[in-house]
Amino acid sequence: MTVAASLTGLTTLVTGAGRGLGAGIARACAAGGADVVLVSRSAEEIERGAAEIRAAGGRARAIACDVTDLPRFAALVAEAGPIDVLVNNAGTNVPQPFTDVGPEIFDRVLDLNLRSLYFATQAVVRAMIERGRGGSIVNVSSQMGHVGAPNRSAYCASKHAVEGLTKALAVELGPHRIRVNSIAPTYVETSMTAPFLADPGFLADTLHRIPLGRLGRVEDVTGAVVFLAGPGAGLITGTSVVIDGGYTAH
Template sequence: MTTLDGQTALVTGAGRGLGRGIALALAAAGARVVLVSRTGAEIESAAQEIRSHGGEAVAVPCDVLDLARFEAVLDGVGPVDVLVNNAGTNAPMPFVAVSPDTFDTIFDLNVRSTYFLTQAVVARMIAAGTGGSVITVSSQMGQVGAADRSVYCAAKHAVEGMTKALAVELGPHGIRVNTIAPGYVETPLTAPYFADQEFRADTLRRIPLGRLGLVAEVAAAAVFLADPAAAFVTGSSLVIDGGYTAQ
């Protein structure tokens, strides 16, 4: 199905893991995809994969913390119909060990950049009067709490609250704002943790479905939230966690 024909989707952190999977899925659904990441080689590789399947993709190296550079990216790629805020980071550690620098690093990438990148894209959507869809990759940790995740949980809860507020404010402009909240998914970022068999077994015990999530399952959720089929969905969090947060 090519349900996003004629639309442009911009995905941050698109070079690997969830971001790459989401970019590929949006392209498969017919969108022209703008892939943004600090690592040019990774997003160009993803863009080439999209083109090899007949899709349209543009790779634009950009540090999402550089807001002036991001504004220039938007000026260069034209109107954006779908924004996927995927860039993020985590640094699990005990609460008493968290330094101000660690706190700032996690909040800057997960919250501050998401806020102001969304602001830049939405300003253009409002000016164009075309509406749009904003999707932020949150986490199951935006729904619950966990040991050694105090900063990450705080950041993702902030993203969830911001999403609800923006859904209310931007609804009259036809702009929908939602989050995807993945649970444990094996990606390049999480693979080192799951290499620890004790950690892996303990994690699987906590997931009612008894397995890790797949990148493709998260990507499918992004396509749904971008699609006209989700035209009445805003201010929501689509939790994809195998039942982890249901307990």
């Protein structure tokens, strides 16, 4: 089976698919043959993304949903029909010194990065178990799920938790033939990272920490998602694919 056809016949749901990495993942999964369901709060963005995929010959539909709205997401799972692959990409980061982080910011980061991911996965997994055909979960974590960094205490906490959850679910869901893995990218050039990378000092320090000497691009990440989602990764579960240019190798 070629990579180009590796997801043929599989329905893949991607959260946070309106822009940046999520939109790129949706396009890559469609190029791999998947029927893609794009999910985001912004109906306009995902409708445009789904239209672009269809124009390129793929299959895609858009369903607007705030993933932190748990009852709405559970209803969405039923609306979307059988899901073979879930890519948990929705996330946020609000960098602040640890001593400045208040409950509101902490809750905002953990609610989207961890709580919504936990219960979105639960809703999809319940349907997967009922179908009895197995499936694949790919959690978009971060290199910050493996290391620490200043001004990112809430973000690091959420992503370390995602890495632990990935391992726990891989063990628990393995008997149901549901694989659970994560990807852990470095700084990828997207609208979310643009404000940080606009700081020349931060950018220089970041590039100094990456042995390959460059930031990540969306296309550096999408191939790993397609691989982990598909049958070529049939014996891979409970692992994290670190896509960081060597950042965490120090």
